[in-house]
Amino acid sequence: MNDRIKRMVDRLKVDKYPLCIEKFRIATRTLAETKGEPYIIRRAKMLSNVLNEIDIFIEEDELFVGAGASKPLGLEIDYEYGTWTQDEIDSLKQEQYSITHEEEAQLHELNAKFDDRNLVMAIGEVLYENEHLRLFMKSGLILPPWKGKKVGSGGGYAQSGLGLGPGFFLIGVDYEKMLNEGSLKIISQADEELEKIKYSNGESLEKQEFLRSVIIVHQAVINFASRYAQLAETMASIEKDEIRKKELKRIAKACRWVPANPARDFFEALQSFWFTFLLVCPSPTSAAGRFDQYMYPFYRKDKDTRKITDEEVLELLECLRIKDIKLNRVSGKANRKKNAGMAKWHNWTIGGVKCDGKDATNELTYLLLEAAKETKIPHHTLTLRVHDNTPIELMQKALEVVRTGLGMPAFVNDKSYIEFFLKNGMSLEDSREYIMTGCLDGNIPAISRTVSIGMFVVSLAFDIFMHNGINPNNGELVGLKTGYVEDMKTYHDFKSAFYKQLEYLLNLAGEKNNVELLAQRQLFPDPFRSSLMKDAIKEGKDILNRKMPFENGSVLCMIGVINVADSLAAVKKLVFDDKKVSMKELKAALDADWIGYKDLRKMCLDAPKYGNDDDYVDLIAADLYRFIEKTLAKIDTAYGGKIITTAISITSHQPGGALTGATPDGRRKGEILADGSMSPMHGMDKKGPTAIIKSACKINQDSYQATLLNMKFHPSSLRTDEDLKKLSFLIKAYFKNGGKHVQFNVIDKKTLQEAQAAPEKYRDIVVRVAGYSAYFTVLDKEVQDEVIKRTELSLV
Amino acid sequence: MNKRIYYLKNIKGFVFDIQHYSIHDGPGIRTTVFLSGCPLKCLWCQNPESQELYPQLFFRYDKCIGCGECISICTQDAIKLNGNVVQTDRNLCKRCFKCIKVCPNEARTVIGKEITSGEVLEEVFSDKMFYHESNGGVTLSGGEVLLQPEFSSAILELCKSNSIHTAIETSGYGLWESMKKVLTFTDLVLFDFKHFNDDKHKKLTGVSNKVLLENAKKIWHDLKIPIIARVPVIPSCNDSILNINQTANFISTELDRSIKVHLLPYNSLGKAKYKNLEQPWNCFSGTVPSDEKMNELRNILESYGLSVKIGG
Numbered sequence A: 001m002n003d004r005i006k007r008m009v010d011r012l013k014v015d016k017y018p019l020c021i022e023k024f025r026i027a028t029r030t031l032a033e034t035k036g037e038p039y040i041i042r043r044a045k046m047l048s049n050v051l052n053e054i055d056i057f058i059e060e061d062e063l064f065v066g067a068g069a070s071k072p073l074g075l076e077i078d079y080e081y082g083t084w085t086q087d088e089i090d091s092l093k094q095e096q097y098s099i100t101h102e103e104e105a106q107l108h109e110l111n112a113k114f115d116d117r118n119l120v121m122a123i124g125e126v127l128y129e130n131e132h133l134r135l136f137m138k139s140g141l142i143l144p145p146w147k148g149k150k151v152g153s154g155g156g157y158a159q160s161g162l163g164l165g166p167g168f169f170l171i172g173v174d175y176e177k178m179l180n181e182g183s184l185k186i187i188s189q190a191d192e193e194l195e196k197i198k199y200s201n202g203e204s205l206e207k208q209e210f211l212r213s214v215i216i217v218h219q220a221v222i223n224f225a226s227r228y229a230q231l232a233e234t235m236a237s238i239e240k241d242e243i244r245k246k247e248l249k250r251i252a253k254a255c256r257w258v259p260a261n262p263a264r265d266f267f268e269a270l271q272s273f274w275f276t277f278l279l280v281c282p283s284p285t286s287a288a289g290r291f292d293q294y295m296y297p298f299y300r301k302d303k304d305t306r307k308i309t310d311e312e313v314l315e316l317l318e319c320l321r322i323k324d325i326k327l328n329r330v331s332g333k334a335n336r337k338k339n340a341g342m343a344k345w346h347n348w349t350i351g352g353v354k355c356d357g358k359d360a361t362n363e364l365t366y367l368l369l370e371a372a373k374e375t376k377i378p379h380h381t382l383t384l385r386v387h388d389n390t391p392i393e394l395m396q397k398a399l400e401v402v403r404t405g406l407g408m409p410a411f412v413n414d415k416s417y418i419e420f421f422l423k424n425g426m427s428l429e430d431s432r433e434y435i436m437t438g439c440l441d442g443n444i445p446a447i448s449r450t451v452s453i454g455m456f457v458v459s460l461a462f463d464i465f466m467h468n469g470i471n472p473n474n475g476e477l478v479g480l481k482t483g484y485v486e487d488m489k490t491y492h493d494f495k496s497a498f499y500k501q502l503e504y505l506l507n508l509a510g511e512k513n514n515v516e517l518l519a520q521r522q523l524f525p526d527p528f529r530s531s532l533m534k535d536a537i538k539e540g541k542d543i544l545n546r547k548m549p550f551e552n553g554s555v556l557c558m559i560g561v562i563n564v565a566d567s568l569a570a571v572k573k574l575v576f577d578d579k580k581v582s583m584k585e586l587k588a589a590l591d592a593d594w595i596g597y598k599d600l601r602k603m604c605l606d607a608p609k610y611g612n613d614d615d616y617v618d619l620i621a622a623d624l625y626r627f628i629e630k631t632l633a634k635i636d637t638a639y640g641g642k643i644i645t646t647a648i649s650i651t652s653h654q655p656g657g658a659l660t661g662a663t664p665d666g667r668r669k670g671e672i673l674a675d676g677s678m679s680p681m682h683g684m685d686k687k688g689p690t691a692i693i694k695s696a697c698k699i700n701q702d703s704y705q706a707t708l709l710n711m712k713f714h715p716s717s718l719r720t721d722e723d724l725k726k727l728s729f730l731i732k733a734y735f736k737n738g739g740k741h742v743q744f745n746v747i748d749k750k751t752l753q754e755a756q757a758a759p760e761k762y763r764d765i766v767v768r769v770a771g772y773s774a775y776f777t778v779l780d781k782e783v784q785d786e787v788i789k790r791t792e793l794s795l796v
Numbered sequence B: 001m002n003k004r005i006y007y008l009k010n011i012k013g014f015v016f017d018i019q020h021y022s023i024h025d026g027p028g029i030r031t032t033v034f035l036s037g038c039p040l041k042c043l044w045c046q047n048p049e050s051q052e053l054y055p056q057l058f059f060r061y062d063k064c065i066g067c068g069e070c071i072s073i074c075t076q077d078a079i080k081l082n083g084n085v086v087q088t089d090r091n092l093c094k095r096c097f098k099c100i101k102v103c104p105n106e107a108r109t110v111i112g113k114e115i116t117s118g119e120v121l122e123e124v125f126s127d128k129m130f131y132h133e134s135n136g137g138v139t140l141s142g143g144e145v146l147l148q149p150e151f152s153s154a155i156l157e158l159c160k161s162n163s164i165h166t167a168i169e170t171s172g173y174g175l176w177e178s179m180k181k182v183l184t185f186t187d188l189v190l191f192d193f194k195h196f197n198d199d200k201h202k203k204l205t206g207v208s209n210k211v212l213l214e215n216a217k218k219i220w221h222d223l224k225i226p227i228i229a230r231v232p233v234i235p236s237c238n239d240s241i242l243n244i245n246q247t248a249n250f251i252s253t254e255l256d257r258s259i260k261v262h263l264l265p266y267n268s269l270g271k272a273k274y275k276n277l278e279q280p281w282n283c284f285s286g287t288v289p290s291d292e293k294m295n296e297l298r299n300i301l302e303s304y305g306l307s308v309k310i311g312g
């Protein structure tokens, strides 16, 4: 990390992030000015006005430019999702956000003036008129629970990024088109297509409006870059420092040329990429796609002509991380919990196979990893695609980054993802180009789309089932009356009744998703993103209005499946197989949150648990996952096609757990659920990493759009190169046997201290003691202290 | 099932831990089986629970709430209240383990158990896919594997017949007959060298080093089984320049220069376990060797043409 990067990293350390209202102001004004015009044109003009008017600036040391808000490190209020009410703003101010008095007052004025619809209103109008869905929305089966028709779950979004919000869908835009063809080309293509239009059918007017809006936004994009060029030229003219002057001139030159025209070198390509990325933000899930692939030709050419060195490329890639971490996001209180604070998933996908099946690793793959390792900045996210021929050196390099404690890159299995897309009818070549969007959901750039990600709390569905359809949190009948569990005679009856309940609730979730999809389609046309999808100009349709070759119109994400599987196993074992306890007693214990049932709770905790390579429970988990996937595959979505399942918890296992009562796996009421989807319940895996992997391999993960396995390691297992190599083998073994994803947390001092204080939550931490490893929480205090001391030392 | 396999699978022995994803006990990803019982009494022993062959009481004094439940159930009068926690007279204890069941706070557990070689195989075999991917396998460690030769060799033979790479970790202290039996099915020996000077060796470990040095030579020259030398580095016990030179000299001339050496720095994490076993602490107050020291020792070994790794 050179001095410039060090300075830039230092400047990231601020106490407060400013909330900005400039975008909201421009949007509100535009909506007023354009009343009566086609919605997509209004949205195009809104974007265009933002790009023409928003304050721009170039910060010290910056090598390429483009900020995501009107103030450095700022977040612009998004009008699209919901309204920021006073209590929500107050809660933000208590955290790391600030807003001036003046602007706060103006925000309320804007709120009052805003007479268009936002997503919450649009969905609320439908869902609150339907009894079933209203109770469903209130229950929190899909997180977070709704509080009312107009406020939804409370709060809106504030995000950095200059594009049209709120950017909920998961797509990969065609960056190559921007880098290799540029905005001018897109405009001229749209012009040509416009001329060809014959008004002979219903879609021709839609096409005309779409093409006009594409032209409007790409003109604005060119203008936006010119504004930066102008600014850089002005700054260069008064700059005393010769080196900085040169840098500013380079910026000006690039911004005069891209993204209007095809990039001519690596630097211009990067600047063009960044402008494009700024416009596919705001979105917590904007994906950069296969950055190491589409940037490689520019890198190669510059390297061959000695125009650039690896040090310079590394510096630029480090600047890119700094740029990305400045793009922030915050949502309402309830959503903040679901996704833990400023969480975002700007995913860069690296490695994997090329479309011809050969290994895609190149110098940029390594340099991107090095940039993460040097800067230790947690964004952007890196995901490494792994296949049979991924070089072991690359795996090792990736694990060196993991070892820093960054928790990245995540490792995903080419085989499993490619299989998934093939199964969904994509060609082999296209499937091999898949990228990570969001956390880990695969998509194929420009040709596939995933919309509307709902977090469905399976453990709450189980709780509702245990109460014969009643939501125990509020006494409302949200589910089916599947019967009193005390009356169920066999495990088969019990399981079948639960599955029936689950099927019913999943169908409600499907309906909820559809309402959201249709509202989004109406409210959020986005000509910029749409123009970067395959055959966009020819199709002449907004992305939300066209059928993509691969549709995952609606994806539902399952939370707490492992806890339910463990619970089913405990019930099967204790109530039905061994008959050690009656269902009545178990139910009473659960309702009492185990108070007065210590022995019964211990029996439940000792029942077989997923994560220990024990078929008794692992097969129950596999069956449950299969049932969910098959059930959803029968539910229609508003975009055509069926729901496809995904299983990543992000941080929803916390609020999901908070809504779920005590469960037969021994978990207490409100306690957090197992994280990810393939991870065991914390503290329940007793046999180390290989047993976890073997359990996870029993689940058919290929049918899921994503799964997630989190593993924890103490730094003592990652000390030498050989340790890392062995971990690579562990990953490869997992992937050869059906795994889809794994990521690693390196246990730090803080975690160990927490584990000392609350051992029951951290029973799974393994540390290497004397000659062999042991579970940290079973060690004596003084040994624990010693381990904590050593943890700091062994971290690199 | 073939008769021999049946016979092998039913041999019983004592084990105190089986550890998966062992990455410091030989090549690849391994499963390490820790056998109970050890004829040596190394001053710095970090696994005192491994010294006894039979299962024993493991007492988590920090979990004991002094409720006295265990006192009432013990027919041997072995348990007494001592302040807030109890104390067990290990000489009186008959290891009936009744007290474990009544303890409300899991303060009393057993360490070590009797198990058949077939059960060990099953546990080891479950990680086959990882051995396959990483060229790993099983490592028998201890305690001292040579103390249970029938059991050890049965496990190793069973593993071999399932194409699992086998290693043992040994102090080398045992009858050559036992050694030979165990080594018939062993692909790699991790051989501990604790001290070269016999007097010192006796003082530090309780036994002479003559037999084990002889055994090392026979393993290498007669049986031609690959060896990795493991040298624990215990400050002020065996980390003298002289000792390391002698060790290096022995390995490189009496055995072979191609033998890899692992230098294992001492750490004091095993200390608390003496309390758990209610054994008097032997007053050994080892310190952790510094990085400089470790590097110095490595340089010495390397000057003999040996290749050295710090850590296992």
Ligand code: SF4
Pocket (backbone or CB within 6 Å): B057, B073, B074, B075, B076, B077, B078, B079, B088, B092, B093, B094, B095, B096, B097, B098, B099, B100
């Ligand atoms: S194991 Fe038996 S003899 Fe020993 S202390 Fe416990 S109850 Fe007493």
Ligand code: SF4
Pocket (backbone or CB within 6 Å): B063, B064, B065, B066, B067, B068, B069, B070, B071, B085, B086, B102, B103, B104, B105, B106, B107, B108
């Ligand atoms: S029964 Fe357990 S907690 Fe009670 S005195 Fe004995 S060891 Fe301590």
